[in-house]
Amino acid sequence: MPTVSVSVARDVTEAIKAPRAIFLPWPMGHHFGVPFHRDIQRRVLFEALKLLETATESGTIRDILIRWAEVRREAKTLTDQGRNL
Amino acid sequence: MTEADSKNTPAISTAQTDPREDGTQLRPGLWETINERYPGSMIRKDSYVPLAQLGKPLAEAQLTLISSCGVHARNDRPLDVCHPFGDFRFRRVPSQLRHEDLIIHQLKYPHDAADVDINVIFPIERLQELAAEGVLGGLTDNFFSFIGYSMDPGKFEQTVARDIAKAVVSEERADVALLAPA
DSSP: OEEEEESHHHHHHHTTTTTTEEOOOOTTTTOSSSTTOOHHHHHHHHHHHHHHHHHOOOOOOOOEEHHHHHHHHHHHHHHHOOOOO | OOOOHHHHHHHOOOOOOOHHOOSSSSSHHHHHHHHHHSSSSSSOOOOOOOOOOOOOOGGOEEEEEESSSSSSTTTSSOSSOTTTOOOOOEEEETTTGGGGEEEEEESSSOOOOHHHHHHGGHHHHHHHHHHHHTSSSOSSSSSEEEOOOOOHHHHIIIIIIIIHHHHHISSSSEEEEEEEEE
8 A cells, every 4th residue: 555654854754665655854742833823734645646646666765855944933923923823 | 370371272152053043953862862761762764665656646545643652532531651661552532622621741852831731842733723724624533642662662653553553544544644743
């Protein structure tokens, strides 16, 4: 069955040799971003689904280079808008 | 230190690369750290499995979600987070549940953000949206969750991994699986 993994630990994903994975440089427990940030959560899912369709080699890890500082800044903006983070 | 000494001492740069800004693994060396603290606990593979190809377009495919985040329905029993060898069971999570129906029992990763919005680690509501929009053909009736911590990776593969794989294929009839290791 085709699988795709969402990883924040590239070294662990390399060691277990996942067939397909996207890597995000984000903290443990935040694989899909920050609370209530629907757009970033969906973006991670779309990146994973895209890799399901496009990977041609087992062991493919695609780096999604969205910096954590950027995600946190956007989370702060959500907080400023009154979201209860 | 004299003035002459200080002139001969190279300036120590206080500028350090901030992984939050440079896009590298935010917690570097995680694999080594876990192996030091929990020797023998990690599954390691020597070779890659062949790449399974999509049998149908995603817009026609049934997707399942499998996560080690330890989430379960609030009316279900929590897994055992205290056992020193781990809990070799899993939970089915009905895929139409919402954030407020779910709770996390896990000790090995920070889930304060996920407690506020479960989609941070288990994107069940976002996947419901993608299915409703036709991006996905649908979701399996149940998703799957377990506790990733285990001190017996061999037993883990022969119980949790095997049982979930069997359920995903023969009961849920999933076409693709999204894996979210917590």
